[in-house]
Amino acid sequence: MYILRASPIFSAQGTSMAVSRMHFLAASVSVLLLAACGKSADAPAAAPGAGMPPPEVGVVTVTPGDVGLLTELPGRLEASRVAQVRARAAGIVQQRLFKEGSDVRAGQPLFRIDAAPYQAQVASAQATLARAQANLGQASALAERYKPLVEANAISKQDYANAVAAQKQAEAEVAAGRATVQTAQINLNYASVTAPISGRIGRALVTEGALVGQGEATPLAVVQQINPMYVNFTQSASEALALRRALEQGRLKRAEGEGAVVR
Structure with missing residues (x-):
């Protein structure tokens, strides 16, 4: 019959070895988890653009052509026709028959004189x-x-x-x-004063009760035709000279017909 006794050193070593194995297993599990996480993060990414259509790119063909010259100039608008409404009969103005600033037609009554x-x-x-x-x-x-x-x-x-x-x-x-x-x-x-032309009439120059036409044709109002209209532009002499030289040298070409547009 054999009796085995545990030696303290042996027991201590055995315990030490068991603890070491437990630490080793824990470390191994941690390494495996870290490795798994690393694989998941370091997995190869999908190729860029995979599953998306290729982008559309516009193509423009370069061809020679005319380019308009844009110039800003100060200008003044003027009516194409201007007519003064005058009293050709002497008497007292009894009634004004139009609204100031409105559009009137040729022959439309504007004032009524007694x-x-x-x-x-x-x-x-x-x-x-x-x-x-x-x-x-x-x-x-x-x-x-x-x-x-x-x-x-x-x-x-x-x-x-x-x-x-x-x-x-x-x-x-x-x-x-x-x-x-x-x-x-x-x-x-x-005695019935009518509009000489069609257009826009301004303010009345006389009021009801005024005595008009005594020795002269009294002005009563002004009618301006604004369709079409004239536009008078002003350009410096240096700019005009530069444009003239460019035309003479062939660097610019004069616009023909409706080529010149005013905005």
């Missing part, structure tokens, strides 16, 4: 014309009645000549009466 005196003149002229026409009818009838009588020597030739002269005088009075009526009607029409 027309009562001109209406009276038209009526008087028409009455004078009617009287002249009545005299003409009487003179013509007398001349027609005297004509066969003078041929039959029933009246003197002088009486017939007087009748014919009276007829012609009556005809002249009728013509003068018609002209007087026409003149009176024109003056009556002037």
Whole structure:
């Protein structure tokens, strides 16, 4: 029968060896975990652009061509047509018929001047014309009645000549009466002041109640046609000279037709 005794040194060594093995196993597990983490971090990355379409790249063909010259110049706009609205009839302004700053049409009434005196003149002229026409009818009838009588020597030739002269005088009075009526009607029409052109009208230069047309054609307003318009540019002499030299040397070419654009 054999009896084994544990030696203290042996026990100490055995314990030391067991602890060492445990430390070794723990260290091995740690190394394996670190290695696994390292493999995961150090794994080869996917190739760039894998799974994405290739980028599109624009291509431009370079060809010679004309390049416009852009120049900024100070300028002033001007209306293509400007017309002053004036009173051609004398009288009191009774009404303004437009809105200041609005667009008006040619022939559109703008002001109304007191027309009562001109209406009276038209009526008087028409009455004078009617009287002249009545005299003409009487003179013509007398001349027609005297004509066969003078041929039959029933009246003197002088009486017939007087009748014919009276007829012609009556005809002249009728013509003068018609002209007087026409003149009176024109003056009556002037009592309604109309726009001479189409365009944009400015502020009124007179107000209701103003006396206009006394010895002169009083300005009432201004109408400007802004379609189309003129543009007056100003350029320094040095810039103009440089452009002229560039044109003469062939470095610049003059724009033809609608090539020059103003913005």
